[in-house]
Amino acid sequence: MLADIAAVVWGFAIGGYVLPRDESVAHALLQAQMLIPLFLTVALYNSSYSIRALRDKFSGIILPLQALAVAALGVALLAYLAKTGGDYSRLVFVSGLLVSAIFLVPARLAMYGFVRWSCGNRVENILVVQDGGPPLAIDDAYRVEARAAGFTPVLNDPVALDHLSRWFEPMDRVIVSCADDKRFAWAQALKGLAVEGEVVDQTVSRLGALGARRYGANGSLLVSHRPLGLRMRALKRLFDLALTIPALILLAPLMIVVALIICLQDGGPALFIQRRTGRGSRFFSVFKFRSMRVDQADASGEQSASRTDLRITPIGRFIRKTSIDELPQLFNVIKGDMSLVGPRPHAMGSQAGDKLFWEIDERYWQRHTLKPGLTGLAQIRGHRGATESESDLVARLQSDLEYLDGWTIWRDIGILLLTLRVVIHERAF
Incomplete structure (x- = not known):
């Protein structure tokens, strides 16, 4: 704690010193005095001074930097509410924060090294x-x-x-x-x-x-709990709607054209509706553009599509290759049955080798604690297409369970961005 305080004080002192105004150092130290109490309060609450910070080098650096950022926002908000923002130099404040952050890193690394030198790998007895x-x-x-x-x-x-x-x-x-x-x-x-x-x-x-x-x-x-709290579920839902509604508006012309081509090709319906397992292991109806012949569509999903599958229509092969067949699932997101990111929903008859999915690994049903998604961690890792062996299912399941562990909105954003690389995929058939 003393090292962190010293880093902030010296950071603001140097940040003020490099500026041309004569009173910059005194002005910077005054701002540091305002920042430090709030910084220490946040740092105590976010575990900057905890066994975790001593055990994990990354946490020991990131946590105090987070506390510094939150404290800076708090000081800025207080100055705004008190209408005293004009009394303080923004340039001094920003430069002091940047130098303090730079000083905090080596200070924390030195503390980490000291703990290892004095205690070895044991930060707890x-x-x-x-x-x-x-x-x-x-x-x-x-x-x-x-x-x-x-x-x-x-x-x-x-x-x-x-x-x-x-x-x-x-x-x-x-x-x-x-x-x-x-x-x-x-x-x-x-x-x-x-x-x-x-x-x-x-x-x-x-x-x-x-x-x-x-x-x-x-x-x-x-033995079980909801994977996300109320606030996180609300955040994930708002994120889904904020992206899905504009996406539907932008993609509407393409979806209408694809639907017309499918109908004109063989006179069958444009949509294929299949019962799949969703959040909480409850059934729901998933929407897809129909890619197979009407009389050969597999409602139970027992037979995975293959590269030379004769059931697939010419337009169906194109929309499956480009993942366009999945676009109607945006309506599932609007309905609340699905999310943009999550474990992919499986059909009840899906098999890997000659076994149903849930017969292969007892952890299978744990993947249904979150809403299924249009894309997920397994998909960006290339685990898609036919499940020809049990190992194919296990690889997907492992990624799904990893996604459930420690959800953040930033992970969802990252998965969506990486999905752009696999929209067209050699195993999408």
Whole structure:
């Protein structure tokens, strides 16, 4: 914290010094005095001074820079509301911010190096006690065998508890891996040792538990949650509508022409409507331009299209190659069934090899926690087209699950931009 304060003070001092006005340094230091309290407040809340910032070099640099940017916006807003903006030099303020940001980076790198020099890779003291339970793989943790160290969680033996306490007192966390019949004794012992203690329970791993809750005398394991909070869902929806509505207006002439050509080619309907699985594993009707002959359309999706598929019409082959057949799904986005970016929706009969998708990997249904998308992480990585083997499905699923983990609006923007490279694709047939 002291290093960050020094970086801001020196940053504003130098930023003011390089300007021609005589009073620039004093003026810059006055602005630094206004900025620092707000900067420290934001930095404390965004974890700039946390174990995470010590453990991860990138976080240790980015977090204080974010705090500096937010604090600068706060100072600017306060100056505007107080109508004192004219009393302060914008040039001094901007130059001070830039130099402060430049100073923060080497200051944080030096702190990171100092921590590594003084503490090694251990920024936390974690002790793993093995007492007959499954072995734990935790990087840089201390490990000890309970029997060899004489650890016994005997609640009616003060000497045994004193022995445990002297071992555990320097530790930030103590994790005990023991047999099932010892879990309760270890839990009770840890509660009286003034330590952050954990007892391994393999049920947590088997169920994929995310946390625990208590309801009176009963407990429960939290095994699922909504992937996005209300604000993030609203942001994603607004983003979809902001792009989809103009896109529909711009693409309307093209879509009308394509629909007419499809109808004139064989007299069949322009749209192909198929039931697919969407958010929350609920069915919805997806819209596509029909690319196959009317009497050979595959409503269940059991047979993936191939490069030499005789079911595909001449215009169908073109619109599939250029991904134009997917454009009606913009109406699915308007309806709220789909999003611009997300896991692609699959037909119920879709197979990889000779197995249905959900028979291949037990994680398959987890991909439906978000709305399906017109494009996704799997698509920009080239995982599209026929699923000829189980590995094809696993590769797509892995990308879908990766997308669900830590959604941001910036990732959606990046995926949309990268999608432009794969609109025309060798596996789009």
